[in-house]
Amino acid sequence: MDELTAEVVVAGAGPTGLMLANELALAGVDVLVLERMHERTGLSKALNLQPRTAEILDLRGLLGRAEDRSFATVADGHFSVIPVSYTGWDTRHPYQLGIPQAEVEAALEERLAEQGVRVRRGHELTGFSQDAEGVTITAGGIRVRAAYLVGCDGGRSAVRKALNLRFEGIEGRGHGVSADVLFESPPPGAPTKWRSMANMVTSKSPGKFVGIIPLAEPNLYRVTFGDRLNRPRNLRAEVTDDEVREAVHERFGPEAKLAKIRWASRFSDDSRLAARYRVGRVFLAGDAAHIHFPAGGQGLNLGIQDAMNLGWKLAAELHNQAPPTLLDTYEAERREVAKQVLDNIAAQNALVPLNENQRALRALFRTLTELPEVEHHLSGMISGLSIRYETKETHPAAGARLPDFPTPEGHASDVFHKGKFVLLTTTPTPPPHPHPEVVVAKVPKLPWPDLTRILVRPDGYVANTTGATTGWLTT
Numbered sequence: 001m002d003e004l005t006a007e008v009v010v011a012g013a014g015p016t017g018l019m020l021a022n023e024l025a026l027a028g029v030d031v032l033v034l035e036r037m038h039e040r041t042g043l044s045k046a047l048n049l050q051p052r053t054a055e056i057l058d059l060r061g062l063l064g065r066a067e068d069r070s071f072a073t074v075a076d077g078h079f080s081v082i083p084v085s086y087t088g089w090d091t092r093h094p095y096q097l098g099i100p101q102a103e104v105e106a107a108l109e110e111r112l113a114e115q116g117v118r119v120r121r122g123h124e125l126t127g128f129s130q131d132a133e134g135v136t137i138t139a140g141g142i143r144v145r146a147a148y149l150v151g152c153d154g155g156r157s158a159v160r161k162a163l164n165l166r167f168e169g170i171e172g173r174g175h176g177v178s179a180d181v182l183f184e185s186p187p188p189g190a191p192t193k194w195r196s197m198a199n200m201v202t203s204k205s206p207g208k209f210v211g212i213i214p215l216a217e218p219n220l221y222r223v224t225f226g227d228r229l230n231r232p233r234n235l236r237a238e239v240t241d242d243e244v245r246e247a248v249h250e251r252f253g254p255e256a257k258l259a260k261i262r263w264a265s266r267f268s269d270d271s272r273l274a275a276r277y278r279v280g281r282v283f284l285a286g287d288a289a290h291i292h293f294p295a296g297g298q299g300l301n302l303g304i305q306d307a308m309n310l311g312w313k314l315a316a317e318l319h320n321q322a323p324p325t326l327l328d329t330y331e332a333e334r335r336e337v338a339k340q341v342l343d344n345i346a347a348q349n350a351l352v353p354l355n356e357n358q359r360a361l362r363a364l365f366r367t368l369t370e371l372p373e374v375e376h377h378l379s380g381m382i383s384g385l386s387i388r389y390e391t392k393e394t395h396p397a398a399g400a401r402l403p404d405f406p407t408p409e410g411h412a413s414d415v416f417h418k419g420k421f422v423l424l425t426t427t428p429t430p431p432p433h434p435h436p437e438v439v440v441a442k443v444p445k446l447p448w449p450d451l452t453r454i455l456v457r458p459d460g461y462v463a464n465t466t467g468a469t470t471g472w473l474t475t
Ligand SMILES: Cc1cc2nc3c(=O)[nH]c(=O)nc-3n(C[C@H](O)[C@H](O)[C@H](O)COP(=O)(O)OP(=O)(O)OC[C@H]3O[C@@H](n4cnc5c(N)ncnc54)[C@H](O)[C@@H]3O)c2cc1C
Pocket: 011, 012, 013, 014, 015, 016, 017, 034, 035, 036, 037, 045, 046, 047, 048, 101, 123, 124, 125, 126, 152, 153, 154, 155, 157, 158, 159, 177, 178, 267, 285, 286, 287, 288, 294, 296, 297, 298, 299, 300, 301, 302, 303
């Protein structure tokens, strides 16, 4: 058995693991990525990047790569398939980027390779043990000794199971199927470009739904359908062509001609959250920590943002720059965000009309979403733009995301490319900041006009409005 060492082992090269590995590599951490699969499948569950994810990719100069691989810009998001506009938000990216999950992974893996880190494929984590100094991981013929292990190994996470953590939540009643279907010609009435969430999903009978999204290739569509009330006995049972054909014909009639079903897969509407995100030297991130029905397109986005939150904290700890409680803020911050997402998914589920009362409630709710404040609240949740982390300060900037803004040199986001803390200051001659982990940038003004300086964390959230590093960095 080969014996290896690393500072951090990331189990799983999905979007969460790849983003985390990128963050660690950027901070100079020796990271090893172990992936069970011998090669990428090229299949995509998720199809979108939400505005906040676009912003954080921009903080690392990665957004352009995603844009190059995207196939659509979708003006709005949705809450229980009721479109909600993102235009009321102070962001340069008030839309969803239509991009297959496989392309997000490819872009992240490409950057990772440029940073000198290769994914070790065909290495399934099968066990680990931890002690005071580190973790020993066994995976497909190798044994690795590392300071930390992060389970980014998806909803059926072996890391989470080995930690014996409760994975609590709601057991759903229904199921869904996602399939990429090539048609002979666009189905009658189907859009040929994905520009809005409006009318993407319809329901003919209570609990049943069919959604369709045009993909990059002509006549290729993502068809998603299911039944919120009835679940097959075996959720892992293969999807039959007849099932897909029946759903398509129910929505578009028999004149919709299917040429080929490229792939199809079943998913559940269970919602679960790991009881803890950290046990000693082992962490969970992404689907390993939370699963839910893919309503609103949030799961991949949540995972990438988990990674963005954990990466710089782990790096600070490894570089002896982290105050004692910093690593624990990962669970405190990100578990709370996941809880809110699971709640919004539950609320979206409650708006699915299964009877006459719920139909009336949904109609009323739809009217309420036309109120700008309601739409803003909902779009903030779905887009990730309203996330803020608790701080002791009461100023509205503290703990909030830094909205990007133009500077004489470009944009404020450019200063974050190195993954360090950023001190933004409007004072004429900013003092050179003594801390090597802090980049100082002089800007003409800040998004909060009453402030003259703010310290921003590497993940783009305002640490404080004083610029002090106390509580964030040790020296
Ligand atoms: C039908 C469907 C549609 C969806 N649509 C959207 C959407 O539009 N928008 C959105 O944001 N989200 C969506 N999601 C959710 C999104 O796909 C997931 O949240 C996302 O894949 C999570 O990424 P991850 O990296 O955490 O986990 P995964 O993508 O599951 O990656 C885990 C990786 O770990 C590997 N692995 C597993 N076990 C081991 C092991 N023991 N050792 C080593 N490697 C291992 C796996 O092979 C895999 O590569 C959808 C989900 C489904 C099911």
